[in-house]
Amino acid sequence: MSSETAIRAAIPAELAGMVRSVSLRDGVATLVVDAGALGRSAAAQLQRELETAVGALEGVAEVRVALMAERRERRIVLVGSGKGGVGKSTLTANLAVALAGMGHKVGVVDADIYGPSQSMLLDAGGNKLRAEGQTLIPHQSEFGVSFVSMAQLIEGGRAIAWRGPMVGKALAQLMEADWGEAELLLVDLPPGTGDVQLTMMQQFKPVGAVVVSTPQDLALIDAARAIDLFRQAQIPVIGVAENMAGYLCPSCGEVSQPFGQGGAEAAAHSLGVPFLGRIPLAMDIRVGSDTGQPPAASEGAYAEPFKAVAAQVARFLESA
Ligand SMILES: Nc1ncnc2c1ncn2[C@@H]1O[C@H](COP(=O)(O)OP(=O)(O)OP(=O)(O)O)[C@@H](O)[C@H]1O
Numbered sequence: 001m002s003s004e005t006a007i008r009a010a011i012p013a014e015l016a017g018m019v020r021s022v023s024l025r026d027g028v029a030t031l032v033v034d035a036g037a038l039g040r041s042a043a044a045q046l047q048r049e050l051e052t053a054v055g056a057l058e059g060v061a062e063v064r065v066a067l068m069a070e071r072r073e074r075r076i077v078l079v080g081s082g083k084g085g086v087g088k089s090t091l092t093a094n095l096a097v098a099l100a101g102m103g104h105k106v107g108v109v110d111a112d113i114y115g116p117s118q119s120m121l122l123d124a125g126g127n128k129l130r131a132e133g134q135t136l137i138p139h140q141s142e143f144g145v146s147f148v149s150m151a152q153l154i155e156g157g158r159a160i161a162w163r164g165p166m167v168g169k170a171l172a173q174l175m176e177a178d179w180g181e182a183e184l185l186l187v188d189l190p191p192g193t194g195d196v197q198l199t200m201m202q203q204f205k206p207v208g209a210v211v212v213s214t215p216q217d218l219a220l221i222d223a224a225r226a227i228d229l230f231r232q233a234q235i236p237v238i239g240v241a242e243n244m245a246g247y248l249c250p251s252c253g254e255v256s257q258p259f260g261q262g263g264a265e266a267a268a269h270s271l272g273v274p275f276l277g278r279i280p281l282a283m284d285i286r287v288g289s290d291t292g293q294p295p296a297a298s299e300g301a302y303a304e305p306f307k308a309v310a311a312q313v314a315r316f317l318e319s320a
Pocket of ligand 1: 081083084085086087088089090091112115117190191243244245279280281282283285286287289290
């Protein structure tokens with residue numbers, strides 16, 4: 001058996017597909033490995049396994065593993081709102097789950113420094129920060145969506161008053177986490193048009209932004225401001241989603257409109273951006289959100305509105 005055949009034979013079968021070439025010279029075995037699909041920790045693990053397997057061979061004094069880790073182009077989609085409390089985080093989590101259900105590999109970056117809530121939305125809270133060196137390891141939710149959150153960087157959920165440079169550093173840590181196979185990152189922005197938004201636009205290149213608004217005038221004025229900011233930064237506005245649209249009373253079956261009706265659709269048209277759909281105000285959505293069970297993961301009636309918005313975002317991504 002040639003020395004190279006012996007090396008190939010020593011490589012565990014499940015890893016063999018990733019090994020592009022092997023060679024042995026003067027006792028040094030060199031393996032070129034395609035680790036493009038792996039995250040940093042999985043690649044390091046692969047390297048260790050190969051070193052152990054090949055290092056045990058007679059005639060091999062040293063193993064060099066060259067990992068070809070093509071940098072994956074990840075697309076970034078922002079989810080923003082002009083005003084707080086309109087359901088931006090709820091929409092982000094459910095959009096991510098719905099897009100994952102459609103086969104996208106999705107990560108969520110909870111960049112809401114004032115009210116990070118993705119841990120609760122996607123995992124009922126309690127998950128701790130994990131890191132390898134400086135690199136954060138996203139938490140894998142049971143819905144096929146991994147996420148990192150400002151909450152994991154903030155001790156005990158304390159509110160923080162970070163300014164520019166600190167925000168930039170924290171945001172970079174979240175964006176540059178070990179995202180593995182994720183091809184799409186949805187970023188849950190804080191409300192308004194502050195430091196996080198500016199840093200995001202200056203340091204990263206989002207492909208588009210979704211703006212969330214409730215139907216009432218006040219929220220719509222703020223949504224228009226958010227749209228204006230994205231436009232100034234030349235970030236395409238994918239569209240406006242209307243949240244807390246109509247309320248179907250579970251007792252009497254009557255639909256009421258606590259925040260008005262159709263306002264976001266009309267505003268989207270007048271601002272010249274697409275309208276992405278309407279999410280009703282519903283107790284089930286609030287309860288699912290508070291218990292780490294995003295409605296988009298279910299087959300229930302409240303999955304549909306989120307899936308419809310996700311389908312529009314997916315269409316945008318196909319053409320972007
Ligand atoms: N369609 C809905 N029906 C019922 N409750 C909802 C709906 N959308 C959001 N909520 C609830 O409203 C509250 C605010 O939602 P969320 O945290 O998603 O808003 P936000 O815009 O991200 O707020 P923040 O300003 O804190 O970032 C949460 O308790 C959430 O469960």
